[in-house]
Amino acid sequence: MAGSMSLTLSFVATFSLVICFAVSLFQMRYFFSKYESVIGNHFLLSMVQLISCLFSFLILIYVFLTSNFDFQIVYSNSHTEKPFLYKLSGTWGNHEGSLLMWILILTIFNFFYAISNSSDIKLRNKIIANQSFLILGFLSFCLLMSSPFILLKEDVSQGLGLNPILQDPLLAIHPPVLYVGYVGFSLVFSFAIAGMLNNKVDKEWASALKPWILIAWIFLTLGIALGSFWAYYELGWGGFWFWDPVENASLMPWLSATALLHCIIVLEKRDTLQSWTILLSILTFSLSLIGTFLVRSGILNSVHTFASDPGRGLFILLFLAIVLLFSFSLFASKGGTMEKPSSFRVISRESGILVNNWLLLTILFIVFLGTIYPLFIDLILEKSLTVGPQYYVMTIAPIVFLLLIFMTITPLVGWAEGSINQALAKIKYSLIFSLTLAFAISLYFDLFSITQVIILFLSFSLIVTTFFSGIKFSKNNFFIKSILGKTLSHAGFGLFIFSVIANATYSEEKIYDAKVKDILELQNHQFMFEKVNQVEGENYNSIQAVFSLLEDNKAVKQFTPEIRFYDNPPTVTSETSIVHGLFSDMYIVMNVPQYQDSISVRIHVKPFMNFIWLGVFMIIVGGLFSIIYRIKS
């Protein structure tokens, strides 16, 4: 039986959530017109919401850190011998804990919104009401169906442990970061609902909303990048993106959010595209919910799946249905009347942004179809199938072509009415330079096809033109601060696309049967198999192979791929060993040794990996700059 200490903890934590539930219910009164102009004590109440959830979450962390196996959740997911960091990350490395974290982040966003400056009382009240509605929805799910504070009936002295593949520092922070992104869009959604209820979607509304989109977008981008980086070095398959349904689930809200981030600029500057902005806001949050549903429901099988309890999946689906029904019927009745007549010509910056919006949504449609179709067929025809990565590559590549062209030209075309000729005239030297560079590189490497030369040229043009329009060569104003963020992000995207293409073209892998003292060769590199070590880790034993990279017969770099044997739960994992070079990563994975005298190893040479990460980093930092600039001015 559980001790009285555990009983108290469980009760206090649950009670704390009930307080939050009650306050959220009270805050929903702002939905009614009677209260919509009342100046409430938002600071205090949102603080209570935040603190009650935080308190409950801290108790959960506490029971994980103290390995209190009276709690069902700790028993199923932790172990006394687990390192500190993974006891901590175990808190959200499971269904119930991650749900509580989701709610906590909701209250955090709610709190920060409540204390931010806003002159529009009606807007603020409605947003708080809607945020509270979302908190309420997820809290009822947590309390009724997946409480993390359920106690075990019998006594146990040891937990079951955490899947070792998840025991990784990056994976400890990947879920919280991604969640901040997902949940951040709840506020965007609330803005859309409040805007429709108040019949007020204008420049001010857009200005108030934009920083929140940026914050959520930055976290979502970072979260996806962290997951991708983890897959690159942990899974040992040599890639960083696999078009796995779980990855797709996080990419879909990102695509829609990126479209939203651009059309909100049009609304803010030109006071048009109201309905479109509202629609994208609702879509982005819905996709965040769908992402959570797909990943957590157990429909997709992967490392991310915690619960295979259909009831839980059903709840998220039901909640999603309510959100969709509520918001789209509101949109159907109000959406049309929100729109202000647009006065832009076909050739204008507005059109360029709209076209790019459509391109992003087309990619979204492709990803959605590829992710949903197998589920759909399985449900209807009970036939299992998967969609090969080639589908995504073949259909998305041409759209990326167009995306690059429009990204290069659109920022140079004027608002309302512009001229393509003038835009091209501004960048003609950049274009010639990029074209020459693209040809020079493809001639030098003698490998690129026509398509690749075109993509190379387009990504160079994007980088070069954005940089030249973002940098001013004068004494006191080297960078134009207001567009520094955009410059970085867009150039980063160009760099990213270029590196992905180059990486796909020049990557090479080979499998060897290696004996000690063998020298293996791949792409002019020589790898020497030095020896095999036995290593004892904190909670595992491992066999480690030592390879060195030879240059002029001297060892310059060392690789130590490992096979790790964990006891709790009994699992074998392989650890890749990566040497990051400026232009090329090298990467060795080993097989579980089958014979005494030789070991199978796989060596990868992956060019331009660093530039892929640099591109993503620039995209994120660009977002940060935009937000800093906004807060300052």
Add this chain to the structure above:
Amino acid sequence: MTKAVKNRLIKILLSLLILIVAVLIIILNLRDNIVYFYTPTELSQMEISEKKIMRVGGLVKKDSINNDGSKNFSFIITDKVNEINVIFQGILPNLFAEEKGVVVEGSYVRETLFRADKVLAKHDENYMPPEVINALKDDGKWQGQ
């Protein structure tokens, strides 16, 4: 028809055309890249066409794993009713073992031999592809919960 209406009509028709073409391209591509999953029993009832990429799943039969001392492997996938001979060259996932679930992707080289290009990685030792569980259940051979 006034000029404005005519212009709008052209715009709408043009967007529709682009939309239809785009959707067609996407759907045709999807169709070409679908990989179906079969169990050994399903395969025994089908006509085998070589070159077609497919996934096959089941259990690795006991004592069926052979290795030539290097990276060439052969093994048998069974659903306890029918069997398939598989060859594979490369690095097997860590959790590949006899009597455990496995999914391979590849194609037939001849009617009785399947060449796996990929042996899919799994994440823990208790994991079994849902397709395999269903197949075993259908055949009445499932022994888990």
